[in-house]
Amino acid sequence: MNPTTHTDFSIRNARIVTATDVISGTLSVSQGLIQGILPDTDGVEGDDWEGDYLLPGMVEIHTDNLEKHLMPRPKVQWPVLPAVIAHDAQIAASGITSVLDAIAIGDIDPDSLRTQMLVQCVHGLKEAAAAGILRADHFLHLRLELAQPDLINLFTPFLQDEQLKLVSLMDHTPGQRQWSDIAHYRTYVTGKRGWSHEKVDKMLDLLVERQHQHVALNRRKLIHLCRQQRSVPLASHDDTTAEHVYEGVAEGVTISEFPTTLLAARTAREHGLAIVMGAPNRVRGGSHSGNVSASELAQHDLLDILSSDYVPASLLHAAFLLQQDGYSLPKAIATVSLQPARYAGLSDRGQIAEGLRADFIRVREVHGIPVVLGVWKQGRRIV
CATH class of the missing domain: 3.20.20.140 (Metal-dependent hydrolases)
Structure with a gap:
């Protein structure tokens, strides 16, 4: 289950929780690391998370x-x-x-x-x-x-x-x-x-x-x-x-x-x-x-x-x-x-920030309960 190869990709329309803010935006991953965090713009390519939370692993x-x-x-x-x-x-x-x-x-x-x-x-x-x-x-x-x-x-x-x-x-x-x-x-x-x-x-x-x-x-x-x-x-x-x-x-x-x-x-x-x-x-x-x-x-x-x-x-x-x-x-x-x-x-690791490991999770609140929908470690999905 340990990452051996890395794929570059982006995630858009996510509520990204950093150490200080909640940003509605796009996260880009390269070589198992967080490459960038940007506010959503029209035409951005990437996996649409439909407003779900993107939290650090x-x-x-x-x-x-x-x-x-x-x-x-x-x-x-x-x-x-x-x-x-x-x-x-x-x-x-x-x-x-x-x-x-x-x-x-x-x-x-x-x-x-x-x-x-x-x-x-x-x-x-x-x-x-x-x-x-x-x-x-x-x-x-x-x-x-x-x-x-x-x-x-x-x-x-x-x-x-x-x-x-x-x-x-x-x-x-x-x-x-x-x-x-x-x-x-x-x-x-x-x-x-x-x-x-x-x-x-x-x-x-x-x-x-x-x-x-x-x-x-x-x-x-x-x-x-x-x-x-x-x-x-x-x-x-x-x-x-x-x-x-x-x-x-x-x-x-x-x-x-x-x-x-x-x-x-x-x-x-x-x-x-x-x-x-x-x-x-x-x-x-x-x-x-x-x-x-x-x-x-x-x-x-x-x-x-x-x-x-x-x-x-x-x-x-x-x-x-x-x-x-x-x-x-x-x-x-x-x-x-x-x-x-x-x-x-x-x-x-431990936060969503440029240059750190791309360890993050996709979370959706259902009736007030946070539900884990997916888990990534070093940019590779493990759950």
Whole structure:
């Protein structure tokens, strides 16, 4: 699916959304790059988009979607390559042309298959890319569960991987950050993981003990590795208090993923961190964990990047909904394109601008819902 040849072409009568404007005009593509953007004029040749939106291909920096294909049921492991192919197809069909696959290293559940599948998962992504069968561009976002006892040994082999674009530091221990409310945690694990209330009670003591033993030490070692061996962007995860943000800033964190409170988001903004919120949160109208809503943060201008998290199709939908929170359409679309591309170090994409990659999507609003009608990467149609 990777482009090998390029065709020059033009698209006319499109509502082109740039980083700052919406232009009714014509887009020309040459050699896989955007050659020009012009207002429509009579007699212009090209494919007529009939007033549909032409948006930049979306850039996703944190999606758990691959994991859903690898583990379609608790403790059920699906073959890796078919899972990767299915994941990629869903990503591309959602209008995402570049994706940082958020792969967890470690888990709060000692029985989880995550750690067992880690190497196979990364290998499967590389194998599919090498075979040229992936539609989207895939990179790595390693999510490090700090309470994992052997976390450093598991992470170190991936530190120099050229596909690694982001590392996030997570602590999902009950009573911490996202799960400050134990009742919400209990509802989540009994529902998604199928734990009985008896198992939850047994696990609480174990998880808290693991947190005390490993989180602080693992965090110090990981920060040292990322600073000394490679300058990979760092994200904090589920910041809840101002102190959580202060800790991340001191460690060189540049992104605050899914802050759980308005206070944490405001503190992140004061310290120049990019703020990421979940697109499902915005589409649903609130957090499934009972935390601050993406809409509330947007209304305070405290949302820079949207992530599809666990629903790829939510990314575009949520971006359009941000217009209800006071964002212009260009600013809303930047949360799923320009901003994530910038913070992931992908400077050749993320907006409709001359000289950048011709990664773009055709979108039509139907009853207020943005529908992806076509997807192009480097000027070649992939969906």
